[in-house]
Amino acid sequence: MELTFSLRQKEIVEMEPMVAEVMERWPALFTEAEEEFHRITNKNLMDDFRAGLNQHTPRLLQLYQARRTAFPPEMDQLLGRLDEEISSITLHRQTAALKGLPLYL
Structure with a gap:
């Protein structure tokens, strides 16, 4: 997950994909244990x-x-x-x- 952080962040910020696409491509972002969404966006949903x-x-x-x-x-x-x-x-x-x-x- 550490290795792909910048790639994920760039893809989400620049391309603004639909949530379903992000879920399919980066499923770990939506697990509570990883808290990746928070790391990328600095938001607590x-x-x-x-x-x-x-x-x-x-x-x-x-x-x-x-x-x-x-x-x-x-x-x-x-x-x-x-x-x-x-x-x-x-x-x-x-x-x-x-x-x-x-x-x-």
């Missing part, structure tokens, strides 16, 4: 994902609530459970935002 989720959760839940009747019953159940939660509300809101996204889309 999970931290970025969590930050984005924290940023967008309130708005997603507002969208779900506003159109609650237009969704299948699963969305109503999901939002109902959220209303009943009193412990670890942040985690439950994030979970509801993620589980509701496929129903919303």
Whole structure:
């Protein structure tokens, strides 16, 4: 992996290939043990994902609530459970935002 680092970095930065192509060509980049993606881009994807989720959760839940009747019953159940939660509300809101996204889309 050390020997091909500069080659991988150059290919990803200059050619900007699709993720599927990178996964096929450099599968080790996507293993947690290697953390190659972080080495190349200096980004932690999970931290970025969590930050984005924290940023967008309130708005997603507002969208779900506003159109609650237009969704299948699963969305109503999901939002109902959220209303009943009193412990670890942040985690439950994030979970509801993620589980509701496929129903919303």
